[in-house]
Amino acid sequence: MALRTSPVMQQHRAAKNAYPDAIVFFRLGDFYEMFEEDAVLCAPLLDLTLTSRNKGKPDEVPMAGVPYHAAHGYIGKLLGLGYKIAICEQLADPSTVKGIVPRDVVRVLTPGTVTEGEHLPAHENAWLVGVDVAKDGVGVALFDVSTAELSAARFPDVASTLSALCRAAPREIVLGHAEANADDSSVTGALDGVLPRTPVRKDGALSAEEVSEILGELTADARDLTDAELRAAARALRYARACSPNRAFPVRRIARFSPAAELGIDPVAERHLELVRSLSGEKDTTLLSVVDRTCTSAGARLLRRRLLAPLLSVARIRRRLDAVELFVGEARLRASLREALAKVTDLERLAVRASLGEATPRDLGSLRDGLLAARDAVRVLEGVEDAIARETLDLGTEPVDVVQELADELARALVERPPAIPREGTVFRPGFDAELDEADALCRHGNERMTELEGRLRESTGVGTLKVRYTRVFGWYIEVSRTQAQKVPAEWRRKQTVASGERYTLPELDDLADKIAHAEERHRQRELGLLSALAEKARAAERRIGALSERLARWDVASALADVAHRYDYRRPEVDEGDVLELIEARHPVVERLAAAGRFVPNDVRLDVEGERLFVVTGPNMAGKSTLLRQVALAVVLAQMGSFVPAKRARIGVVDRVLSRVGASDNLARGESTFMVEMRETAEILKKATRRSLVILDEIGRGTSTFDGLAIAWAVAEYLDAAAQCRTLFATHYHELTALAESSGHVANVSVSAEEVDGDVVFLHRLVAGPASRSYGVAVAKLAGLPESVLSRARALLLALEAGTAKPESAPVGKARATTPQLDLFAPKVPEDPRVKEVADTVRAVEIDRMTPLDALSLLARLKARLE
Ligand code: ADP
Numbered sequence: 001m002a003l004r005t006s007p008v009m010q011q012h013r014a015a016k017n018a019y020p021d022a023i024v025f026f027r028l029g030d031f032y033e034m035f036e037e038d039a040v041l042c043a044p045l046l047d048l049t050l051t052s053r054n055k056g057k058p059d060e061v062p063m064a065g066v067p068y069h070a071a072h073g074y075i076g077k078l079l080g081l082g083y084k085i086a087i088c089e090q091l092a093d094p095s096t097v098k099g100i101v102p103r104d105v106v107r108v109l110t111p112g113t114v115t116e117g118e119h120l121p122a123h124e125n126a127w128l129v130g131v132d133v134a135k136d137g138v139g140v141a142l143f144d145v146s147t148a149e150l151s152a153a154r155f156p157d158v159a160s161t162l163s164a165l166c167r168a169a170p171r172e173i174v175l176g177h178a179e180a181n182a183d184d185s186s187v188t189g190a191l192d193g194v195l196p197r198t199p200v201r202k203d204g205a206l207s208a209e210e211v212s213e214i215l216g217e218l219t220a221d222a223r224d225l226t227d228a229e230l231r232a233a234a235r236a237l238r239y240a241r242a243c244s245p246n247r248a249f250p251v252r253r254i255a256r257f258s259p260a261a262e263l264g265i266d267p268v269a270e271r272h273l274e275l276v277r278s279l280s281g282e283k284d285t286t287l288l289s290v291v292d293r294t295c296t297s298a299g300a301r302l303l304r305r306r307l308l309a310p311l312l313s314v315a316r317i318r319r320r321l322d323a324v325e326l327f328v329g330e331a332r333l334r335a336s337l338r339e340a341l342a343k344v345t346d347l348e349r350l351a352v353r354a355s356l357g358e359a360t361p362r363d364l365g366s367l368r369d370g371l372l373a374a375r376d377a378v379r380v381l382e383g384v385e386d387a388i389a390r391e392t393l394d395l396g397t398e399p400v401d402v403v404q405e406l407a408d409e410l411a412r413a414l415v416e417r418p419p420a421i422p423r424e425g426t427v428f429r430p431g432f433d434a435e436l437d438e439a440d441a442l443c444r445h446g447n448e449r450m451t452e453l454e455g456r457l458r459e460s461t462g463v464g465t466l467k468v469r470y471t472r473v474f475g476w477y478i479e480v481s482r483t484q485a486q487k488v489p490a491e492w493r494r495k496q497t498v499a500s501g502e503r504y505t506l507p508e509l510d511d512l513a514d515k516i517a518h519a520e521e522r523h524r525q526r527e528l529g530l531l532s533a534l535a536e537k538a539r540a541a542e543r544r545i546g547a548l549s550e551r552l553a554r555w556d557v558a559s560a561l562a563d564v565a566h567r568y569d570y571r572r573p574e575v576d577e578g579d580v581l582e583l584i585e586a587r588h589p590v591v592e593r594l595a596a597a598g599r600f601v602p603n604d605v606r607l608d609v610e611g612e613r614l615f616v617v618t619g620p621n622m623a624g625k626s627t628l629l630r631q632v633a634l635a636v637v638l639a640q641m642g643s644f645v646p647a648k649r650a651r652i653g654v655v656d657r658v659l660s661r662v663g664a665s666d667n668l669a670r671g672e673s674t675f676m677v678e679m680r681e682t683a684e685i686l687k688k689a690t691r692r693s694l695v696i697l698d699e700i701g702r703g704t705s706t707f708d709g710l711a712i713a714w715a716v717a718e719y720l721d722a723a724a725q726c727r728t729l730f731a732t733h734y735h736e737l738t739a740l741a742e743s744s745g746h747v748a749n750v751s752v753s754a755e756e757v758d759g760d761v762v763f764l765h766r767l768v769a770g771p772a773s774r775s776y777g778v779a780v781a782k783l784a785g786l787p788e789s790v791l792s793r794a795r796a797l798l799l800a801l802e803a804g805t806a807k808p809e810s811a812p813v814g815k816a817r818a819t820t821p822q823l824d825l826f827a828p829k830v831p832e833d834p835r836v837k838e839v840a841d842t843v844r845a846v847e848i849d850r851m852t853p854l855d856a857l858s859l860l861a862r863l864k865a866r867l868e
Helices: 007-018 036-046 068-080 158-168 185-194 208-221 227-243 267-272 287-291 297-308 314-329 331-341 347-355 361-382 387-392 404-413 434-461 482-487 507-540 542-568 589-594 625-641 674-688 706-724 735-743 777-783 788-803 815-819 834-845 853-867
Strands: 023-028 031-035 051-053 061-067 085-090 103-109 128-134 137-144 149-155 172-177 200-202 254-256 467-471 475-480 493-498 501-505 574-576 580-586 603-608 614-618 649-653 657-661 694-698 727-731 747-757 760-769
Touching: 007 023, 007 085, 007 103, 023 036, 023 068, 023 103, 031 036, 031 068, 036 061, 036 068, 061 068, 068 085, 128 158, 128 227, 137 158, 137 227, 149 158, 149 227, 158 185, 158 267, 172 185, 172 227, 185 200, 208 227, 208 254, 227 254, 267 657, 287 297, 287 542, 287 589, 287 625, 297 347, 297 542, 297 625, 314 331, 314 387, 314 542, 314 574, 314 625, 331 361, 331 542, 347 361, 347 507, 347 542, 361 404, 361 507, 361 542, 404 507, 434 467, 434 475, 434 507, 475 482, 475 493, 475 507, 482 501, 507 542, 542 589, 580 625, 589 625, 603 614, 603 625, 603 727, 603 760, 614 625, 614 706, 614 735, 625 649, 625 657, 625 694, 625 727, 657 674, 674 694, 674 706, 694 706, 706 727, 706 735, 735 747, 760 777, 777 788, 834 853
Parallel strands: 023 085, 128 172, 149 254, 172 200, 574 649, 614 727, 614 747, 657 694, 694 727
Antiparallel strands: 023 031, 031 061, 051 061, 085 103, 128 137, 137 149, 467 475, 475 501, 493 501, 580 603, 580 649, 747 760
8 A cells, every 4th residue: 555645745755856856955834854865864964863754653754954044054064065955945824824835946056056145155256167078079167156257168178177177166067968878977987086076967968059049148249159168158057047947147248268378287286286275274374375365255256266277378467467566566556446445345246146136135235335335446546647557457548337326326225234134124215215205104103103002091991011012923912911901991802811911902903003014015015126126227237247346356456466565575577488487586475474584595496498497306304395396386376377476586488387296195085005196196297298387296206115216206307307398396305316417408406405413403495506415314303303212223324324334333222133134225136146247248338329220139139038
């Protein structure tokens, strides 16, 4: 026999069937309940108690719930984890409905389509990414529904797509194939590999007609976009609309972003350089945390985007630098601009919320404040007279559109601080709308008349404690305590008995209550009408507000970078197409901030593709090798994003890609050994490095045996020098590598210096020419607190090793004494074989210039035979 489900559970089932991939938040009274698999999934995630509905009955189901007024926090958490949530609401007031309350899904929230400020990071874009995979390339669209920005690009293959996606850090991905029936398991697998926490939604077929229907008028100014790009944009839009059919997401335009015009920063390099995320998870150790001194949210988002996508075009870089330089030179202008910008609210997101009809009165108030502050900011800059400066600031002869009439209208309409919810306070200024004022007067008048009535009734009955009160459920009533109830006139009608007394009504009260209710309803209707008229005006101005916001964001970024330059003494880099990367007295932007004032030691570096292009950097642990490597890469990132750099002087021949492999990686969790990860990352670097690239390698080969490690490090360095010919900084603990400089004119040895004073190491952090003289390992070990007995034994062993004798005199404590091994690591592993010597001698005697290839081959065969 089929189990009979209750009507409520049938409603739930219907909601779940309509949104099978969403967690259904099912409204039951004051709670949102989750049932069945949703409850089982969410209870541990949200730290809720898993209970059950219909306990002990055949239709018992797991259940977990959250109070509706606290739902935001739980929803935010689930969105953060990548889940989709369907809100199933009660569509009528339960107190007015007989039988079961109708319920339906009113809203689907997903990480990539929410627009509520509390679910969005203010200083980051929230990308919903459309991906369209076709045989001849991959279209990618980045859509931020909260700011109406949509841009698209085409990538040649999945690998390059992944790398771009990593940088964008999407909140949600919509993936579809151009060809029907294509197998996408490899793509989803790859996505899962690089973005394990990002939800990927599968999208079905998409015809050309559908694309143009979805994009509508957007296609008009997107004519130079390829089909793959248009399809990707259409996928993102279609998904957003499907999640929220009743929300018409505005889109400003479809812009094109061009990965080929950007400095390539691989995901590995991005992580290692801690551009926007730190390896440790601490916030203030990223480059972004140091240079983000923007005043507005839109500015912060723009700066972040620029940091992750620096430019290649010298002309464009210089243009950005010009703007920064202008604000560095004009301290007063900068200060006034920043003062105005500090009051500019998140115009882009507010305009979108207004155009979705979701702006609260408070949002509209913020929009007003933001627009007025924007006007002040524009005024500050429009005072600039110098023609060149005006061009740098992108100020034409036409005045900047500050959406004045909307700002004025909002200023006229709204009170100083409008409430978040209309019912919770006054929204409009008195005098703004006659009809609203009238309804307001009626409401207030009604309330006054109630007070009057209360006074009169007290007098006529002689009950001093008589009260005229209102509750939402019971409406207006007169309340008299039980002991006084006998004084009540007979014609009063008793309504209700409560603990505190008796409640009555009478025709005069009912009349008045009716008038008040009417006036309130009229007031409410009028207020909502006026609000939506205002929102409509904001909606109509959405694009203009967006354009204004974009302009302000650019000024914000330029003036913020100028502020950084001024505050921390950064200088304008000379950026050109040349081969040289020269930094004079350069510092690490983050380490110098964390170091005590004045303690950071600046260094000079000069890499030249045509000259010394590969530096082998040696020096003791903790001397500052990694810091040096990173500071060079960071200077390139900063310069090419259009920022000044932490150096006295900098010349940067544009770099096409920053490739890095630094320190141990954190992929261990995925079951790969450190060495495997290291080699995989190194392989990527060798594959991608071009003559224009900057490669920084730290401690290659550490994860394996010394011979293997040295051999690999050596071969990698040779390859970078001879084949890739790129600018490279190669930090290593293999001193043997310093011999490379003898065989290649493009390799130089440098070291980060330290001094040993009475067995203690003192780091000077200064980069000097030539290899490090010794490793100071024992001294560092002492610093780290190794016991004295171990240290003195290590010193003795070290002496023996350096002298080439492998048998130190003094023996260690304990048993190891008897079995002191051969310690010279680079002595041959096997006893000398006479045949090996013979072969070696033969090879040494060969005159290669005089041999034909055939001679060489036959000699090789003979040598091989001899060895066997
Ligand atoms: P290595 O890579 O040689 O082991 P690191 O680059 O990790 O050394 O630097 C070790 C520490 O020394 C860092 O934590 C940093 O605080 C400090 N340091 C590095 N370079 C400098 C410098 N130029 N001036 C001052 N302190 C520095």
